[in-house]
Amino acid sequence: FPVSGTRHFSQVVKSNGKHSFQRAILDSFPVSGTRHFSQVVKSNRKHLFLVDTLALVRRLEGEGVPSKQAEAITAAITEVLNDSLENVSQSLVSKAQMQKIEMMQESNLSKFKAEVQSSQGHHFSLLQHETEKLRNDIEKMRNELRYEIDKVTAGQRLDLNLERGRIREELSNQNAETNNLTDKLDREIHSLRAQLEAAKYDVIKYCIGTLVSISAVGLAVLRILM
Secondary structure, eight states: OOSSSSSEEEEEEEEEEEEEEEEEEEOOOOOOOSSSOOEEOOSSSSSEEOOOOHHHHHHHHHHTHHHHHEEEEEEEEHHHHHOOOOHHHHHOOOOOHHHHHHHHHHHHHHHHHHHHHHHHHHHHHHHHHHHHHHHHHHHHHHHHHHHHHHHHHHHHHHHHHHHHHHHHHHHHHHHHHHHHHHHHHHHHHHHHHHHHHHHHHHHHHHHHHHHHHHHHHHHHHHHHHH
């Protein structure tokens, strides 16, 4: 990063699992003549950071720090800075990533809604099909049951009519037999009456004959006695 005048570096220090921000202020780095721009320090990750290491080394050397120690301190500061910025960049989510995540979530939600609607429509169609099938089966069973009931009813009616005819025939036969018996009894009664009448006449005749005989005997006895 080319800078004129004063340059400020922000150092991110991570300790005990929490991020704390420490501002390291590097004041008054002179920029004159031919400027050595930032040295590219590449970490083990994909991010690249630009650090003005030459100005930092010269600043430390100006403060009385030996050259090797200044370079080592600069390398350590640069590594810490890069690692800290790397950690911060990894812990934060960019707006593009957020939009991408939102779009993915919306897409997944739309897909889920479409699947739910499709599933509901499919299940509703299956339910309608099963309901229609069940209704047809019930109607078929109802028709079969009605046919069986009509068949049984017709058979029972036929049997009942036959039974009625048989009972009527038996009643007719019984009535005929009863009439025959009645006629026979009437004839027997008339015959008995006739026999009784004949016997009564005979008894009367015998009684009259007996009385006549007794009268004749009595008259004969009276004549003898007189």
